[in-house]
Amino acid sequence: MRDLVMIFFISPLFISLSVSSAKNSFKPKEPCKHIVLYYHDILFNGTDAANATSAAATNATKLGNFNFGMLVVFDDPMTKDNHLLSRPVARAQGFYFYDMKSTYTAWFAYTLIFNSTEYKGTLNIMGADLMMMETRDFSVVGGTGDFFMARGIATIHTDTFQGDYYFRLKMDIKLYECY
Numbered sequence: 001m002r003d004l005v006m007i008f009f010i011s012p013l014f015i016s017l018s019v020s021s022a023k024n025s026f027k028p029k030e031p032c033k034h035i036v037l038y039y040h041d042i043l044f045n046g047t048d049a050a051n052a053t054s055a056a057a058t059n060a061t062k063l064g065n066f067n068f069g070m071l072v073v074f075d076d077p078m079t080k081d082n083h084l085l086s087r088p089v090a091r092a093q094g095f096y097f098y099d100m101k102s103t104y105t106a107w108f109a110y111t112l113i114f115n116s117t118e119y120k121g122t123l124n125i126m127g128a129d130l131m132m133m134e135t136r137d138f139s140v141v142g143g144t145g146d147f148f149m150a151r152g153i154a155t156i157h158t159d160t161f162q163g164d165y166y167f168r169l170k171m172d173i174k175l176y177e178c179y
Ligand SMILES: *[C@@H]1O[C@H](CO)[C@@H](O)[C@H](O)[C@H]1NC(C)=O
Pocket: 045, 046, 047, 048
């Protein structure tokens, strides 16, 4: 009788241990989905309302000379090649703000909204944009629709910039969890 009780107590423990060890051994090597898109940000300069896709919602503070505290809200087109006028395949909607007083760095949080015949759904992305680095990684923290519960990494590279008012980022998005 005592042995039977022990088995009842131990076997659920054993099962849960084996489940958690199976989870820990999950090491994705190849992405299950790979998408490369270009992000175009045209900052409103006070007069180009028809063309601009983003605007400063707060001014920079006087802390340092690198726009510390300036927050930009954007609704930017995402294209498959690096031409601003190519047909957008998604929109990037969110914000970034400058967050260092000694150099240009920003923090991004946005949703990629896909509404095309190819994809319908969203990807939610956030991360630190250390602009002095050749590439930096943002986290793909979730998704909906065709990207239900997706997770992965978006590798960012500054493709070009023209002063403050236009810049283009290459976003190399690799998903490691797809459903
Ligand atoms: C804003 O940008 C537009 C288009 O590039 C340009 O024609 C205009 O002169 C700019 N305005 C200011 C205030 O810089």
